[in-house]
Amino acid sequence: MVILRAQGLARGAVLNFARTPSDIQATVNAIISRGNEIQRAVANQMQPTFANTIAPLAKFENDYGADSSVITFLQNVSTRKSIRDASSKAEQQLSAFRIESLMRKDVYDSVKEVLNNKKEMEALEPEDRRLVEKMAEQYWRNGLGLNHEHRERLGQIKVRLSELGITFSRNINENDGRILFTRQELDGLPEDYFDGRVTEMEDGVEKYVVTTKYPDLVPVMQMAKNEQTRKQLAVVSESRCPENIALLEEAIKLRAEAAHLLGHRTHASFVLEQNMAETPETVIEFEHDLQAKLNVLADKEIKEIEALKRDDCQVAGKPFTGLFHWDFRFYSNKVKELKHKVSDDEIKQYFPVEQVTRGVLDIYQQMLGLRFVKVDNPPVWHKDVEMYEVWEANDNQTFVGHFYLDLYPRDGKYNHACVNPIRAGFARPDGTREYPVAVMLANFPKPTSSAPALLTHDDVLTLLHEFGHVFHHICAETKWSHFQLESVQMDFIEAPSQMLENWGWEPSVLRKFAVHYKTGEPIPEDLVKRMVAAKNEGVGLSNLRQVFFGLFDMAIHDTFDGNIDIKSTYNTLREKTTGFSAGDTDTCGAATFGHMMGGYDAGYYGYLWAKVYSSDMYASRFLKDGVENPKTGMDYRREILLPGGSRDASVSLEKFLGRGPNKKAFLESIGLSSKV
Structure with missing residues (x-):
């Protein structure tokens, strides 16, 4: 399937990532000012209703969510330190404002009146009713059931935890480790590892600079024959950001204290009651x-x-x-x-990044009934970034959203792989929709002077996985932005992405896009068989x-x-x-x-917890019906992706599977009997 190139920007307000530090601060001020105005109006309602209390609060989230996301996202991608600093400061200010907002008893009292109005609650549509319940729950979990003294202390804890988290993340992004090795010390690495690699002289010897960014780190840990080389790089990697240990220790104590204030024995107990x-x-x-x-x-x-x-x-x-x-x-x-x-x-050699990206996008187009259009000369934050429009495949008039790909490492950038949901989709008051926007960040190997960017098979699986998050966000279709990707239960949120990794092991799928970067020959059938045979080695x-x-x-x-x-x-x-x-x-x-x-x-357990569900979905529907069965793909889109967080994940799973989930498929997928 061909991905067309758009000469202009078609649908949906295009986000502005070209912000100066003063722009960022002005946006923060505007968001806080408007938020306070709405909260005052809600708190002063004589007869709170869904229309005059819940809807204005949710509409504020709709209207200002994208601006908030853009200015706090820039700390992860901007090449300018002044922008990253301003973005981090903005996140601290907006986080403090959100904490303060969720601890306003006068606003909570109005929300609670709506919740306790049984007649109005029964008359609401299901998503509106869930919005009231979840909003009231948010206020409660932020201390609105506590006395003034305890509420004040909880507010202090939450502000400090926000500061700790921002600093912790910033330390990681800003402090990559580096070490120098001779060519002999890097014996076992392929030739393209050295192509274009920076060298420095040390004690009269030319050495290669190796950093702790993934494209440098992982090949050395996998292929360097010299154990001391691997050990030294591992030590450099795990010695980074020693100041973060104190930050984490402080956070753990504060989380425990907050849990006690809220009536829980431990922080885990507090978090997990919603999962x-x-x-x-x-x-x-x-x-x-x-x-x-x-x-x-x-x-x-x-x-x-x-x-x-x-x-x-x-x-x-x-x-x-x-x-x-x-x-x-x-x-x-x-x-x-x-x-x-x-x-x-x-x-x-068979996974040049452009070909793989096109192939993976084709998989998602076919499965989800979508069409992707690459935008020429898009307004982005770095020249390496690509922008795509998303349309319904069989309807040239139905726009769905935008996504961006930022795939290569650079100084100051977030150094793992993730998806940032920048703008949530929601229904506007006039019946039209605001369109969602997502950004995928990755750190794949860059092109060299002799070859394009080439991906390992693990990188291909990462691409499939992260695109799963992109389209979970893009395909969610809820009335309120509150129920988009970030409200999905944490121990289910990885399941859709993990399920899509299975396509990276399907021989029929691989042969469609895995081609040798020099010859254009498709990946040999024998190599695919060997890869699949090795799948569970070390599992x-x-x-x-x-x-x-x-x-x-x-x-x-x-x-x-x-x-x-x-x-x-x-x-x-x-x-x-x-x-x-x-x-x-x-x-x-x-x-x-x-x-x-x-x-x-x-919540980290959620990766393996969700793996159980992802294996069940894949084996019970896609393998059974055929991985390219369009009906199964649309069932998946409708029952798993479209609801977002507007209903419990267990409901979505049962509707897609036709029954409750079990561990059988997961255990069998790693070579264990379900009776073990």
Whole structure:
């Protein structure tokens, strides 16, 4: 399917990302001023109703959500430090305003009157009724049931937590590690790793600069034969932002204190009551049950890895001293190469980024009944950024939204992969719609002088995954912006994206867009077979790594007082869960574990929890009906994506599956019997 190129911008107000620091501050002032005006009017209502109380508050969220998102988003992408600084300051100001707003008792009293008006509530449409309930719940969870003293203290805690989170994230974005290696120390890396790489002289020796950005870090950890090289880079990576440990420790204590004020034993208890899991006990039982099942696979995988490392030590004339976390990627990769004759260097020749992006977009076009149009010369924040329009496939008049792709690393940019929902879709009062906008950020390898940007297969899966978030946002069709992507339950939000990763393993799908960057030849059938055969190599250990992160999250957040030794807890739990030690290094990966300060606190388990649902959706509908079955795709769009957060995820799942979900498909997908 061809993606057309638009000469102009068709539908939907195009967002302005060209903001100066003074523009950003002016926008903050306007949002706060208008918000205060609306809240005063709501608080002064003599007879609160949905129309004069709930609707104005929700309409303010509709009208100003995009401006707020744009100016706070720029801290993650702008090339100018002054813009990033102004954006961070804006986020602090707007976060403080939101906290203050959600703690206004006079506004809550008006909202509560609407909630308690049974006659009016019964007359409301389902989404309007849910809006009232969720709005009242928000106020309650922000302390409106507390006395004045406790409410004041909770407000102070929330403002401080916001400051800590912004600083934590900014430290990670601004402080990439770097180290110098000789060519010999980087033995095992492919030739294109060195193409265009910056060198520096050290003690009269030319050395290559290697950073902790993913395109630098991951290949070294996977392919560098020299263990000391991998160890040194791992130490540099896990020694970044040491100041973040104190920030996280303070945040954990403040979260625990806030939970107590709100009547919960722990922060995890407070967070989880809104999720599908509901309680910390359920999460911990889930993690431990899965850990026991995964250990069946991991025990065998550890033996294979240990045997390989023992052989390497013997050849090098060195004693075997154990398995360390800098061994994990290298030996997992080596097992795949030896057993299945697959290597990332061979595979990536068939995944030039432009071809892959076009192929992945074709998958989504066909599945979701959409059409994507690339915009020429779009108004964006960096020359590498691409902008697309989204239309209904069979209707040239029905516009759906915009999305942007910012795929390559640069200084000061957010250094992982994520999707930012910049503008939510919603129904305008005149019956027309505001169109959603999403941005995908990634850090894929850049083009070199001798080759275009080439993706590993893991990168392809990341692209499929993140596009899943993009279209979850773009395809949600709710009346109020309140119920778009960010209101989806946290332990379900990853499921749609994880499900789409399966397309990256389908031979018929891969052959449509995987072509050699030089010859244009499609990926060989034999290579695809080897890739698929190697799919579950190391799956026990890789999933145990996810279990570790989930258990660490629970260890620091399901605690009564928040007094936790972060470094000891992180390193001890990692070794106990994954079998890989930190050795004699004095580091702590928690300093760059952005999820813990980026909205996934007491929620990281959701990645594996959602994996159960994603596997069930894929096996029970798409594999059964055919991965290219348009009816299944439209059922998925209608029942999973379209409702956004306007109904509980369990309802959406049952409507799509035709029954309640179970673990059977997930366990079978990783090579375990559902009876294990």
